[in-house]
Amino acid sequence: KKNVKHVFVRGAFLDKLIRDIKHLATSSYAANEQRYKDAAQQIRVCSNEETNAVQPLLNPVITCLTSNDYLNVYKKIIVNEIKITKSYLPAKHLFFMRDCPAFIIQHDFKRQDEVAASLGIEILKKAEFIFQQNASYQNENQDNKKTRSIRNARIEAFLYYIKLLTHFSMAPCVRRGFLENTLIDEIIRILESETAYNLIDKTVNIKRLLVMQLIILLYNLAFNKQILSLLMNKNIINLCLRLRLIKNEMIQYISEALIIRLKPTRIDGIVNPQSLTKFCMEYLEISVKEPRRSYQGIKLNSMLRVLEIFLGNDLVQKAVIEEKEGLLNLVKCACVVSVDNANWNTIKKIRLFSLKIIWKLLSVAPALSKKLKSNDKFVDHLLTFVDVVSPKEKKIPSRIIWKLGDEETIRLEQVEKKKQLGKDDHRDDTDVTSDNQLSSIEPWDDSVPFDIIMSFSDDSSEKSLCRKIYNQLKKSEKKVYFEQQGKHRLESMKKAIMKNKLFLICLSTKYRTSKTCMAEIELAFRKGCPIIPIIVGKNFKLKGWLNHLIGKRETIDFKQNIFDDAFAQLITEINKIKPSD
Template identity: 30%
Template sequence: MDLRLQQPVAIIQRLCKPETNVTTANVNGMLDDLVTCLNNAQNQTDGLHTLTAICYELTSIKALKLLDNEHIMQHELFNILGRTLEMLLTKATFIPMTKHDEQCFYEASNLIANLCLYTKKPAACSCDDAHDELNLNYEQAINEISYATLFLTNSFLNKLARILSDDLSANDYEPYHVKYKVIGRLLCLCTELNNINHSVLIDPVVQCLRSDYYRNAYETIDLRQPIINSKQRFFIYLCPQFIRLRSNERNDEVSNSLCDSILGYGQQIFEQHLPIALESEAIVSSTNEKKKIFKSEPGAKLQALGWHIELLNHIALTPTARIHFLAGMLVFSYSTDLIAAYEITSTKRILIISLKLYDAAVLGTHQIIIDHMINIIRTESLIASVHENDELFHSDVHLVSCAITLLYNLTFENKILLLLKEKNLAEFCTKLHTAKQRTIQFASQTLSILLNQNNIDAIKYPLIMAQNYLFYIENTLHERSLVYNGVKLNGALTYLELMAQNDLIKNEIGHDDDGISLLVKCALDQQLDFETIQCPALRIIEAVSFGDEITCKKMSDDNKLMDYIKYLSNVDDSSLGPTANRIRWKVEDENKFISDKIKKELTPATLTNSYDANNSNNHQISFNYNWDLPSSKTSDMFDLIISYHHSDKDICSQIYERLTASCFYRISFDRERVHEILPDAMAEAIEKSSIVLMCFSSKYQQSYACRMAAEYAEKRQRPIIPMNLDELYCPTGWLNNIVASKQCINIVKYNLNSSYANLIQQIDNIKKQINIK
């Protein structure tokens, strides 16, 4: 060791011995001695050499423990360290660095990164390549004094931004150049820490991703590499990671700015690497003395491909950016269709040739990105691997997880969903349902339902699906970006609202220890988006309220939820008020209402042409609702109530008009959808009706307002006449449980006259039975 470095190194090593009792005064003294060593340096080179040695020794875990003290943080040594690193950042941007510069640049950045991350336990700044996701639950509190505030100043971040935008995005260096190592380390540090000004770095990082060096980093990956080099890691892992995790406030803008470049690079990247990766091709890496050939597996390629798909997935989270995926699909489809159309016309041979040349030049040389994702998830070797491994750092698992998550996110664009339905993914999605990794389970199960239009009540593994959705809701809530493993909170809620039509999923959510509380948090947290998070969460809570008694009891016991429901029930809120009313009815009011009806004999009430809101049990309403009654009828009892979904109002109005025109029947027909808003009004109307005509369709089954009425009629043992308004629709689940044993009238299969005659016959038969009783 250089004699000049023996003294500072000896000071550090003496205090770092395990048996040494070190006080703050001892550490301050040590740091004073180190500053003295620096001040006695003969020149700048000597000073950099000494500081390099100091940084190297202080980076050890034992030394970091000594420095984890806010009084120590104020020492002059750390001011020197911060100024030196800023100076080296500026020099690295504009001036060639000496060997001593580079050594100090490397060690100083390493010490600073570890000091900023260290919290009473070892913290490695340079994230292990095997672990992709950063632990963003860690957040070092930045008080008045901390290493983060000391080093990561606006001046430092601006210098870091300058070297990104003016140097690394514009100039090329050797794969293991110190700049890629140090700037990558500092970018990783900025990604991990929460309370810093990330916005300064967003545009420079975007420049790096849009540069040719991002694509070139992929071009240089080969099968001989067990791991990627520093340059590749900087461009294809650290820069995308920063954008995915730290561009939250500008996600849409950043995704749209990256879209064309990254999608364009993607075509070239997949062409070069995917065939080798999927076919598990290997190339000669070495031979031994016996001339035996050793071959390399495509691990590095799979890892790198997964990172690129993650970036594509981040872009796909933005609705406007998803259009770019669609455009590629439409161009491919359009050109292929034109060729097919013109090939049948012999006089258009020239055009056929020109189109084929265009297709070969622009499209035929590569598949569209979505087809690449499909090829990944249908590869048998990868399917087998994800059933054996569940760690995301496993390259096979990571690749399949990224690919199927990208397909999942693209389904939020309706036109892409329609195109994906033509791809026949059912078999491969089904194979992935039992994969060990949770994201693969979640995305494959969801895709099966969406792409194959499966019956919601026939979902495979509904309990696992419910748990997976709750898992992602919980984890996305913990992230500032509200995104976890490529799954966005608002997207998970959108599809859970669909899946929650399955009664097993409802009950699993209700029985889960945290299921209802997670939904309540989404519905009540005012910092979350009202339209895309709070409203869907409340509608899912409505779905869950149709669960069993255990579920309703847990909801009733949740004071925050019920206080919010009661608040919404008593305000004039057209968007959430009706939903809140139905939740309150299912959780609290329905059983009490039925119990009261059973205990006492009903006293006939006068029903006027206008519904009196003051007589409603619970709610105030700010406008008039009318029940259609024949003016000649003054009785408050009905022969029939028509239960229907508002989308089927036209056909149901025709039935109502024919029934009332005969003057033989008193009909309750809720034109203004009062029963959807006021459940007690619905219940009173059914109580006053002898028969329930249930005009059902697929929309009827999906409506919780319709289910509320149908199940109330069933509980009160009212005679039900089911009428199917769509002959192609077959009821399932709760609706099938009600109508399966009854004689159903199919109004489409037969003409209206025939269906009407059947209806009259059933009404009269039921009335006769009632009169006999």
């Protein structure tokens, strides 16, 4: 089912949707025109897809949000008379205000700096007019059914705009733009007027959603030092003290975060630290799945930054330590991978903030070191991390290693574990669950649609890493042909190569001196197989006949880089290559 869905949003479907979106960006129709409904529905489907699959939609959607019709729908708010959904707005308004922005929010993270610098700045320029439009409904004194509908439609439209503005407020270039206008004063004014209402009305409604979105916007802006200083002089703390009484976990978290950032001495005044900690941990668990993407308008690195500050409260410390999945979620954050070169700085911040939090927890709860030391992935990450980061950045991971024990001893223990796993080479093929053990080997079978052929030397010190890569590829639903050394190996590999499959070369010094490996790669080269070279041997240098065959192909180094980073890069390269029939 997943594969069918994946195919559905490609090819003809995606091409037609791109044409439709481009057409709607340049052609205007009636407010409830079916074209808007159809395109909006299809965009919503694509919003839930993997970013790589729907990346071609990004530019057409950006074109819609920079078109005249985007501002025009805000200039003329229309109440949807045929109210089938919960929305007060017609199809055209929803297409431009809700569905196109929702796609941007979900899928621009690989190009976030570029999109923020262009589209984000354009959206900010429209703020003064849209804020004025919103202010007009607040001055209406009449209270009848028609007036309420118009008012709700305007609030809904304003809410969609604030969501998009909040998304772009995570970019430094957009934050700086707020220093050039009076929007911060207007945000505070709206929050002041709506907070009293929300404290009285306990129900979840559109006004509460607006308050939540505005306070998230203020939270993101406060990561600019000048704006933070500006907020210190605007009595925001008193506003936040009232906001945190609203029964909404997000509003409570944001309020506490702003209070502590504006006045650190209030750290012991956090209300309900257990609930606050649980909210943070749940957020980490969700966000770590795609750490570069924001969740509900908040980025993972900013949440970790605030959580580190919260740890100054003893009750928050205690709650994090006692939280069932607390340490595990922090370890996941500390081991996040860089899937490609995009957003590397964000990934780096997530890792460092996570390690800072773990270090603080170890300082107050040394017993946690046993749990951390038993997590081989985390230990491997630490040992690699201290070797590749700058001297300044390695201070925290080095301290954590010191807490876990003697660094040399830990490194030797990790080597011994890998040697022990290497003994599995001589066992019969069985299904096992360890990443370093080889799950069941599948012989070449013409009826089986293998995606990848792995070519490697028979050196036991390298084979353990090759097995780990093989197992991870299988977990990623890749069909991998992994031929063991033996008298029939070359014959079996020839059959596989003749199918013109992707050829994964596991490079090492032993590989370079192996006649069998040389024969395999030469045959793959002659048959035109797509080739991805990866380095699995220590201190390997590409030279000689291998350099001649591989040429300018980029290698992925599994020995110098963190395994998860290298593997994520490998998956990216594999996905770039169109499978053969």
